[in-house]
Structure formats: structure tokens, C-alpha cells
Amino acid sequence: MSTSVLFDTPGPRARVRNAVLTVLGVALVATVVYLIYAGFDAKSQWDGRIWEPFLKYETWDFYIIPGLLGTLRAAAVAAVLALVFGAVFGLARLSDHRWIRIPAGAVVEIFRSIPLLLLIFFIFYLAPSLFGGGDYAFIALVTALMLYNGSVLAEVVRAGVRAVPKGQSEAAYSIGMRKNQVMRLVLLPQAVTAMMPAIVSQLVVLLKDTALGYIIAYVDLLNTGFKILPAVFFGSLIPAAIVIGIIYIGLNMALSALANWLEKRSRRSRKTAAPPVVPPGASVLGVGPGAGGGAGAEAVATME
Amino acid sequence: MDELITYGPQLLEGFLENIKLSLVAGVFALIVGTLLVAMRVSPTPVLRAAGTVYVNVVRNTPLTLVLAFSALGLSDTLGLVFSDVPRTNSFWLVSLGLGAYTAAFVCEALRAGINTVPTGQAEAARAIGLTFFQSLTLIILPQAFRAVVAPLGSVMIAMIKNTTVATAGGLLTESAANMKEIFDTTGASIPIFLGIVAGFMILTMPIGFFTGWLSQRLAVVR
Numbered sequence: 001m002s003t004s005v006l007f008d009t010p011g012p013r014a015r016v017r018n019a020v021l022t023v024l025g026v027a028l029v030a031t032v033v034y035l036i037y038a039g040f041d042a043k044s045q046w047d048g049r050i051w052e053p054f055l056k057y058e059t060w061d062f063y064i065i066p067g068l069l070g071t072l073r074a075a076a077v078a079a080v081l082a083l084v085f086g087a088v089f090g091l092a093r094l095s096d097h098r099w100i101r102i103p104a105g106a107v108v109e110i111f112r113s114i115p116l117l118l119l120i121f122f123i124f125y126l127a128p129s130l131f132g133g134g135d136y137a138f139i140a141l142v143t144a145l146m147l148y149n150g151s152v153l154a155e156v157v158r159a160g161v162r163a164v165p166k167g168q169s170e171a172a173y174s175i176g177m178r179k180n181q182v183m184r185l186v187l188l189p190q191a192v193t194a195m196m197p198a199i200v201s202q203l204v205v206l207l208k209d210t211a212l213g214y215i216i217a218y219v220d221l222l223n224t225g226f227k228i229l230p231a232v233f234f235g236s237l238i239p240a241a242i243v244i245g246i247i248y249i250g251l252n253m254a255l256s257a258l259a260n261w262l263e264k265r266s267r268r269s270r271k272t273a274a275p276p277v278v279p280p281g282a283s284v285l286g287v288g289p290g291a292g293g294g295a296g297a298e299a300v301a302t303m304e
Numbered sequence: 305m306d307e308l309i310t311y312g313p314q315l316l317e318g319f320l321e322n323i324k325l326s327l328v329a330g331v332f333a334l335i336v337g338t339l340l341v342a343m344r345v346s347p348t349p350v351l352r353a354a355g356t357v358y359v360n361v362v363r364n365t366p367l368t369l370v371l372a373f374s375a376l377g378l379s380d381t382l383g384l385v386f387s388d389v390p391r392t393n394s395f396w397l398v399s400l401g402l403g404a405y406t407a408a409f410v411c412e413a414l415r416a417g418i419n420t421v422p423t424g425q426a427e428a429a430r431a432i433g434l435t436f437f438q439s440l441t442l443i444i445l446p447q448a449f450r451a452v453v454a455p456l457g458s459v460m461i462a463m464i465k466n467t468t469v470a471t472a473g474g475l476l477t478e479s480a481a482n483m484k485e486i487f488d489t490t491g492a493s494i495p496i497f498l499g500i501v502a503g504f505m506i507l508t509m510p511i512g513f514f515t516g517w518l519s520q521r522l523a524v525v526r
């Protein structure tokens with residue numbers, strides 16, 4: 001159901017009512033915005049002085065860009081590792097052999113249910129006692145992100161392969177393909193198309209979660225932008241929060257837009273018989289043929 | 305194992321803090337999320353836009369930034385203080401941040417639920433003369449809530465796991481901060497880690513099962 005049918009095309013009275021509601025809405029939004037503005041103003045957060053550092057090239061060169069690179073590096077490495085982890089464990093869970101399927105299932109379920117920060121702390125403190133001293137912030141962050149997001153992606157892979165209609169593998173078996181060939185030549189190519197949007201939305205989650213590195217002092221955007229920068233330019237905490245917030249939101253929205261585009265594309269694609277896979281933990285509603293009048297809910301992004 | 309027994313009381317206390325946080329933030333998120341979804345489907349474009357902006361901004365901001373901002377920005381710089389006791393103050397600040405963050409996801413789950421309600425339901429509601437507000441609260445939302453019990457359960461489970469990030473908001477009495485403190489003194493301890501993980505599993509798994517069961521019971525047969 002599209003949201004617009006919740007109300008009729010307005011007649012004269014409804015038009016007046018809507019106009020009143022719009023005025024009230026504007027007043028409400030304006031009040032909230034003004035209160036925020038005035039609150040910031042009372043603490044003189046709009047002073048040019050504390051915003052000035054963000055106009056200088058040095059600030060970006062010394063603090064923001066190195067932090068951003070730290071974030072992107074952690075996200076990129078973790079994403080590649082998580083995709084590999086997810087592919088291996090997702091396929092292992094589909095195995096016909098119980099001795100592969102059950103341990104793989106256990107690993108996936110366990111890492112999915114551990115709060116990510118606890119995992120990061122644990123690896124961060126465990127690594128020095130195993131491998132000797134050193135800086136393990138990057139390794140701890142990347143490993144934990146790989147284990148958690150890899151486990152979620154394993155579920156996506158499993159769901160993707162399962163979403164391919166049974167007739168596809170039956171047909172493949174009937175022309176004499178072997179199990180390996182069915183998986184490699186028939187199921188996976190179709191599953192990957194169906195999985196793409198879910199994978200990209202999970203990568204948004206991964207990118208957001210790199211900010212947890214802040215807590216173990218990994219040099220990421222949040223760390224350089226929100227801890228080091230305000231310490232150097234006294235008083236510029238709020239501007240710093242706003243600037244790095246905008247950077248994070250921009251990055252994630254670009255990735256989300258990619259996910260939405262991929263989903264739209266895979267929904268009308270003829271290359272696969274499988275409907276798009278929804279990320280686990282998100283709603284399974286409104287996807288697939290015949291659901292909710294076919295208006296199609298956007299996939300709900302997973303949080304964490 | 306000895307460590308788990310030695311530090312047991314401290315861990316348990318931290319864990320109770322996580323539960324308290326989850327309850328407060330969960331209630332807050334459900335209320336705000338419902339208001340947000342009402343805004344997002346309302347006939348008033350301004351409110352729709354405001355709801356959309358809120359959801360998109362909050363959903364794409366890392367929780368760590370939200371919580372660090374609520375501690376350092378809202379409280380220290382802008383002077384929003386809930387209590388003179390620092391511990392109580394950061395508890396409410398973290399609840400506020402976590403609730404505001406989770407509300408965006410509650411809103412999106414509910415909106416997906418509204419999308420499953422057949423068009424005919426809203427049309428019938430309008431045909432018998434219900435206003436937008438009446439049809440939303442009497443016809444649409446009750447059915448939407450029933451449809452999203454399981455996804456809402458997932459949102460809540462994720463939120464419970466997210467209470468560990470409270471450390472970033474300066475709340476140093478919950479289990480992740482406690483674990484860090486213990487690791488600082490004793491080094492990494494596998495029993496303690498497993499103990500806390502078990503605690504979280506005991507907390508989250510029943511929610512998954514319960515909401516799964518409930519969603520089947522409440523499912524609207526169409």
C-alpha cells in the first residue's frame with residue numbers, strides 16, 4: 001500500500017484543514033530548529049572563531065583526511081574479509097555434510113549474537129598476550145568487524161542461494177550436472193544478483209561500525225575529528241561533530257543509494273529467478289511478488 | 305573460572321545497568337518511532353519531510369558519534385544536565401541518545417508494516433468517513449504493529465547489544481566498560497568474556513523466540 005492512499009484527494013474542507021496542518025507543521029519544525037539554534041547560540045557555538053579551523057586546508061590535511069583514510073582503510077579491509085568469511089560460511093551452512101554444516105552454523109550464530117564492541121575489546125586485549133606487545137587497534141577492529149559482518153553475510157548468502165527456485169537446480173541435475181556444477185554454474189550466479197542489495201546495505205552497517213574503533217583509540221575519522229581536533233582548536237567540539245557527522249552521513253547515503261539502485265535493478269532483472277534477499281534482522285515484508293499490493297517496501301536497513 | 309567468580313558481582317551489576325538502559329531506551333524508541341512513522345505518512349508535506357530527514361540523518365550516523373555527542377556535546381558544551389550525580393546524568397544522556405537512534409529503525413520497521421496493510425483497508429476506513437488520524441490509529445497502525453512484531457524484535461535485540469556502546473557516552477558502569485576495566489588489570493580473560501556473552505545471549509535469545517512466536521500468533525490471515 002502506498003502511503004498516499006491513507007488520505008483522499010482533498011476536497012475544499014480538507015484543503016483548508018491541510019493548510020492549517022501545514023502551517024502548524026511549519027511552526028512546529030521552525031520552533032524545534034529555532035530552539036536548537038538558540039540553544040547553540042546561547043553557548044556561542046556559531047562564533048566564527050570556532051568554525052574557522054574548518055576553512056583552513058591544514059585542519060583537513062592534519063586531522064580530518066588522515067582520520068577519514070583510517071576509517072576507509074578499516075572498512076575496506078574488513079569488507080573484503082567479511083565477504084570472504086560470509087561466502088565460505090554461508091556455503092558451508094548449505095553443505096550436505098552434517099560435520100561441515102553444524103559447526104559452520106554454530107560459528108555464524110555465535111558471532112552474530114555477540115555485541116560487536118565486546119568482541120573488539122576481547123580481541124584487543126587477547127592479541128598482546130598471544131602475539132606479544134604492539135598496537136592491535138586496527139587488527140582488533142578489522143577482525144571483529146569481519147567476524148560479525150561475515151556472519152551476517154553468511155546468512156545473506158544462504159538466503160540468496162535458497163531464494164533461487166527449486167526448479168533451477170532440479171533442471172540442472174536432470175541434464176546431468178554434478179552438485180559442484182549446479183552450485184557454481186546455476187545457483188550462485190543467480191543468488192549473487194539477488195544478494196547484491198542486501199550485501200551493500202550490510203556494508204553500510206560495517207562502515208558505520210568502524211566508528212567503534214574510537215573506543216579502543218583506533219585513528220579513525222571519529223577519533224581525529226572528535227577527540228584530537230577539538231583538543232587542538234579549543235571550543236570547536238560542536239562544529240567538529242557537525243562536520244564529521246556530515247561526512248559519515250554522506251558516505252553512508254552514497255552506499256545506501258547504491259543499495260537501493262541495485263535492488264530496483266535486481267527486482268526488474270530477468271537474469272535471475274530469485275527475488276531480492278532482505279538483510280537478516282530486517283523486515284521480510286513487502287518483498288517479492290504479491291506482497292502488500294506490490295507497492296514494495298524498501299528494504300529496512302539493519303542497524304547496529 | 306576463578307576470575308569470573310571474583311569479578312562476578314561487578315559484572316552482574318554492569319549487566320543490570322545494560323538491562324535498565326535497554327528498558328528506558330526501548331520505551332523511548334517505541335514512542336518516538338511511532339510518532340515518526342505517523343509524521344512520515346501524514347498528509348502534511350512539512351511533517352513528512354521532517355520525519356524523512358530525521359530518519360535518514362540518524363540512521364546514517366554511527367551510534368558511537370551519537371553517544372559521544374550526547375556526552376561531550378549536549379551535556380558538557382551545551383549544558384543539558386539531567387542530574388548532579390555524574391553516573392545518573394550519563395545514564396539519562398545515553399538513554400536519550402540510544403533511544404533517539406533506535407527510534408529511526410523502529411520508524412522504518414513500522415513503515416514497512418504499514419506497507420503490508422492492503423490498500424482496501426485504508427479505502428474502507430475513508431469510505432466510512434474516518435479521518436486520517438482515526439484511520440491511522442484505529443485501522444492501519446494496529447495491523448502494521450502485528451505485521452512487524454518479529455522485525456521490531458530484531459530492532460530491540462540490536463538495541464540491547466548496542467547498550468554496550470554506552471562507554472562512548474561516558475557511562476562507565478555497564479558491562480562493556482566493566483569488562484575493559486577488568487581486562488586492564490588482569491589481561492584478557494576468556495571466562496569473563498564468555499560470561500558476559502552468555503549474559504547477552506540469555507537476554508536476547510528469548511526476545512527472538514518470543515517475538516517470532518508472537519508474530520505467528522498475531523499474523524493477520526489474508
